[in-house]
Amino acid sequence: MPTQSSSESHKADRGDYVISSKGIVAYSAHDWRLESLFTREPAEDEFLVELIATGVCHTDITGYGNIYPRVLGHEGAGRILKLGSTKQEAHFSVGDLVILSAASCQACLYCTTGHPAYCVNHAAVTLHANEPAFIVAGDDSVSEPLKVIGGGYFGQSSFASPTCVKLSCASNVSRSGLVSSAADLKRFAPLGCGIMTGAGAITHVGYCKEGDVVGIVGLGGVGLAGVCAAKAAGVKDIVAIDLLKSRVDLALSMGATIGVISHPDVLKEKGFEGDDALQSAIRAVTPQKLGCTHILDTSPSVAVLASCLEAIRSNGTVLLVGVKKGKSDGEAAALEVDLLKHMVAGRRLVGVIEGDRDPTVALPELVQWCKDGVLPVEKLLKEYPLAEFEKAREAMEKGEVIKAVLVW
Known part of the structure; x- marks a missing residue:
């Protein structure tokens, strides 16, 4: 996929950018720079937000959308500085604390029937959003070309502060009375993407319940949220599967009942080898060795999905x-399925985006889960000062932390 340059695709007047900002500008997947910026006034469907904390997600790191330069970030939480329209006053006020998620058009069939994750404009307002939102602060000479930086990523571009945020991606947790301080809000920043996805996959897509046998493959933020959701749903058999023993142990401390370390060497020691090693190991720990009723697969591997x-x-x-990886960079992933076997077994393979949740409803629920101890989010997070964004990104890439959070 060709890289699109936002500075080439946007034309804007310098006078449009009057609000001092700072942010991490991605010039490529691995070239991130902390820059002094200017942003614009919020539009009627936006408000201006001062960020308090922002989660770092693998979606940011891999640069899905492949548009540079651009301000990424889509797990933000902050305080409203300015409303884009007086019409917003029924639901938002200056000073309100908000948790941010994915934007949606709010007008299509899916948005108006409670499924904004499947908005017909989803890609355009999330991964591919590239609005002329920022300029790099520099020489004000009229002879200098205007260096415009794209924004609006997932409706927020929360690697910058302040930033203009789409109303559709914000949940007001001040008016709900759930959050009253910036210090409290910090730990809820990552709820709006991976954690909402993992929890919603279990509760609102799989509809898992007592009597089910739920497997969770890949114990990052998405998978561990799935573990907590399964426990909250009353599931008694929760199988946690990961390459790393440390992550399996963490899942067991959060509600999983059975752990499977899926590293090939460990599986081999337990007598599971060959192409069917993983599936055999999972089946072996389930009642009557029949397998799971549901498996949440968060891995990037097509082979793991087949298992x-x-x-x-x-x-x-x-x-x-x-997103599964193709055989080569840029190639779409494909799964070969024995259709007769698939039909006879009555198996279902279901894709999940954002847990099929409306963030305005889901995020207050997840905050309450955190407060009640259902979702011990503090076990997942490691905070980094904004200036240490490179350390945070590297820790996420290496799998050294479950969820890195940049604190502004």
Whole structure:
């Protein structure tokens, strides 16, 4: 996919950019720079937000959308500085604390029937959003070309502060009475993407319940949220699967009942080898060795997905989260399925975006889960000062932390 330059695609007047800002500008997938910026006034469907904390997600790191330069960031939480219209006053006020998620058009069939994650304009307002939102602060000479930096990523571009945010991606947690301080808000910043996705996959897509046997493959923020959601749903058999023992142990401390370390060497020691090693290991720990009723697969591997389909019971469901890698860079991933076997077993493979949740409803619920101890989010987070964004990104890339959070 060709890289699109926002500075080439946008034309704007310098006078449009009057608000001093700072942010991390991605010039490529690995060239991130902390820059002094200017941003513009909020439009009628936006407000201006001062960020308090922003989660770092693998979606930011991999640069989905492949548009540079651009301000990324889509797990923000902050304080409203300015409303874009007086019409917003019914739901938002200056000073309100908000948690941010994915934007949506709010007008299509899916948005108006409670499924904004499947908005017909989803890609345009999230991964591909590239609005002329910032300029780099520099020489004000009229002879200098205007260096415009794209924004509006997922409706927020929360790697900058202040930033203009779409109303559709914000949940007001001040008016709900759930959050009253910036210090409290910091730990809720990452709820709006991966955690909402993992929890919603279990509760609102898989509809998991007592009596089910739920497997979670990949124990990052998405997977661990799935573990907590399964426990909250009354599931008694929760199988946590990951390459790393440390992550399996963490899942067990958060509600999983059975752990499977999926590293090939560990599986081999336990007598599981070959192409069916993972599926056999999962089935072996389930009641009657029939497999799981549901598996949430958060891995980037097509081979792991194939194993998940073989590790579910007849009439079982695999919940597919995250982008799978193709055989080469830029190539779409493909899964070969024995259709007769798939049909006879009554298996279901279901894609999941944002947990199929409306963030205005889901985020207050997740905050309450955190407060009640259902979702011990503090076990997932490691805070980094904004200036240490490179350390935060590297820690996420290496899997050293579950969720890095930049604190402004």
